[in-house]
Amino acid sequence: MKDFVDGTAFNAEQGNRARKLFAAVVLAALDDAISDDKKYGNGPEQIARWARSRDGREVLSCAGIDPNERVVSGLMEFVGKGVRTSVALSREESERRNAAAQAEAA
Numbered sequence: 001m002k003d004f005v006d007g008t009a010f011n012a013e014q015g016n017r018a019r020k021l022f023a024a025v026v027l028a029a030l031d032d033a034i035s036d037d038k039k040y041g042n043g044p045e046q047i048a049r050w051a052r053s054r055d056g057r058e059v060l061s062c063a064g065i066d067p068n069e070r071v072v073s074g075l076m077e078f079v080g081k082g083v084r085t086s087v088a089l090s091r092e093e094s095e096r097r098n099a100a101a102q103a104e105a106a
Helices: 007-040 043-052 054-062 069-081 091-105
Strands: none
Touching: 007 043, 007 054, 007 069, 043 054, 043 069
């Protein structure tokens, strides 16, 4: 009997790879908007314009993100904080934020 590769598993893996690729595009757009914010002060507006555009909505959807106004607001808030995505996604930054939140709560 010949080896059989499950086509469903292959397609699911391809879908996951595509979502990750589009998620990387979203992260790059966030970093670009943060850079614009530092240079020109218009980062949140830039990311909102992109996220509401046809291309932005398509990229967000392909990344598995529902391109609604709540998401646009969250993207704008993220850009407004000015923390690069690589830093925000790092373990150290996450631990620092958790410690700061706990300190504020106490």
